[in-house]
Amino acid sequence: MENKDHNQNHQSEDLPQVLLLKPTPVMAVLGEHQFSSNKYQFLKAWESPLPLYQFLTKYANSIQAILCSGAAPVTDDLLQLLPSVRLVVAASAGTNHIDLMACCRRGISVTNAGNVFSDDGADAAVGLLFDILRKISAADRYVRQGLWVKKGDYALGSKLGGKRIGIVGLGGIGLQVAKRLEAFGCIISYNSRKKKTFVSYPFYSNICELAADSDALIICCALTDQTRHMINKEVLSALGKEGFIVNIGRGAIIDEKELVRCLVEGEIAGAGLDVFEKEPDIPKQLLELENVVLSPHKAVFTPESFLALSELVVGNLEAFFSNLPLLSPVMDE
């Protein structure tokens, strides 16, 4: 039986080593030729016959960078094993799978998807909002099931223009959501870690107050210790029976149990959800609700955004190994 570590390539021994723990979708776009480039040695842990720990130990003192996605967390324990790592490149906007404190403590730089996902993420958020307000997916099911013929006209949806929209997280994606929804005639307010001086939208430091003053909340912020379950029972009840929620951030920003209860009991009007607490498992009750639109965590992914991401990933590696400023560093705030 062949027991060869395909990562072993004598010609590439002197190249900077970049570890990949699991395949990341960006690989499909970058193509295999990039991953056997003559600039870096990409070490793909899953291709090695060695158990992971042994594989990591073998390359422990030479791996200088990690290219990662949410599928494989970068923990303090992992970094402890790899003392030569100086850069973590996240092929995602969110960095909740990376122990940022540990990176900071160890002097490791971190990059993410920067703004390459902002347009597609914002398009998806607006699409989900449109869908739940105008009942597009629900009406589609109605027609397909032959209910238009049997039962007559479908219930009316609600107009997007004029709605008060509370954006939670006014980063790259949140700003693009605001821009799009302003064009539809919506009234924008936001909550963020800090008030942004470059926008004139009303800032709410209190998320409950934002919810109470909004017809819909759109969650675009990062998942951190501060934002985990930030959208809780209190916030949902402030949003109220007529209120909608869209989440393209991370599932755990919302207390999902509470969200499901509010949807089932009619305490909020509807939800458009791209992300969930235990993906890809989702609470079964959501499948039965007509006022919920579900999407399999793909808001920011298009072939175009992947292409832009792959260029950014390569750009960050090149910058790092040429001692130039990183293109999309994750800043400490």
Ligand SMILES: O=CC(=O)O
């Ligand atoms: O969810 C997608 C991302 O964080 O890039």
